Amino acid sequence: MKNFIIFAVLAALLGGCAILRPAKSDKEFKFYDGNKTMIYKFVGEDLYENGRNLGAYSIYRNNIRTIAVDGAGRSYGNNYRSALNAKRMKFYHFDDGGAMIFSVWHKDGICSVYNAGRYVNFDFISNTFKDGDWLYADGKISKSDDEGIIQNGASKELGVYKTSDISKLIQDKKMDRAVKISVTSVYLRGYAKAMKTRKLDDFCK
Numbered sequence: 001m002k003n004f005i006i007f008a009v010l011a012a013l014l015g016g017c018a019i020l021r022p023a024k025s026d027k028e029f030k031f032y033d034g035n036k037t038m039i040y041k042f043v044g045e046d047l048y049e050n051g052r053n054l055g056a057y058s059i060y061r062n063n064i065r066t067i068a069v070d071g072a073g074r075s076y077g078n079n080y081r082s083a084l085n086a087k088r089m090k091f092y093h094f095d096d097g098g099a100m101i102f103s104v105w106h107k108d109g110i111c112s113v114y115n116a117g118r119y120v121n122f123d124f125i126s127n128t129f130k131d132g133d134w135l136y137a138d139g140k141i142s143k144s145d146d147e148g149i150i151q152n153g154a155s156k157e158l159g160v161y162k163t164s165d166i167s168k169l170i171q172d173k174k175m176d177r178a179v180k181i182s183v184t185s186v187y188l189r190g191y192a193k194a195m196k197t198r199k200l201d202d203f204c205k
Contacts, residue, residue: 027065031099031127034136034154040094047092054092065094071105084111084204091199098128102195104141111204117144122195132156137188141196143204148192150185158184 027042041048047057047067055075057067068076071088083089088105102124106113114120123138135155141148154160158177163185169178 027096029094029099029129031101031125032132032134033101033125034134040092040099042094057092063095065092067092085109086111089203097130098126100124100126102199104200110200114143114200114204117142119145119149120200122148122192124191124195135184135188137191139192141192141200143196143201146193146196147189148196150188150192153181153184153188155184 026044029040031038031040039050042057042065045056047054047065054067054069054073057065059065068083069090069092070076070083070086074083076083087107087109088103089110091102093100093102102122104110104120104122106120110120119140119142121138122141123136125134125136127134133156135153137150137153139149139151150163152160152162158180161181163181166178166181166185169175169181
């Protein structure tokens with residue numbers, strides 16, 4: 001449940017907030033992406049991912065560092081609306097307590113597909129730095145579907161799972177795992193809704 005608190009906070013940060021000039025205070029974070037540990041460094045006004053410069057980031061209130069990067073590696077800071085024709089976007093959000101990386105993509109262009117009411121693909125991975133908790137999900141979301149479709153999930157506690165596993169777990173009387181996945185799935189659908197209304201709807205205006 002500790003994850004739920006920090007990720008709810010991160011979701012709130014995706015709304016409109018005042019943008020500040022990046023402070024020149026270097027920070028380094030270890031981020032587990034579900035397969036391996038990545039090193040993110042904020043050096044001056046730039047964010048580095050395993051030594052690769054992703055570009056200049058922006059700072060929101062409460063010292064939230066954020067950057068958007070398209071599939072070609074171009075960074076947009078908070079000016080990501082200029083990437084309307086992108087086929088893939090990745091949004092990074094960091095604070096001192098945790099981080100979230102949200103990706104969305106479609107081969108025919110994110111916004112043209114999304115604005116037509118069709119589904120685009122997404123995934124996200126979140127970390128809390130103090131205890132090493134992490135949470136992953138992927139699926140599809142559309143402009144007309146508030147909660148989207150969560151297809152796969154994973155967490156430090158539950159390992160890898162599919163949301164379709166719940167019925168079989170109940171049949172096999174593995175109720176504890178079934179309940180945990182069900183509760184997590186409810187949360188993830190709420191998070192997908194927040195991403196839709198606070199990120200995709202804004203991005204694809």
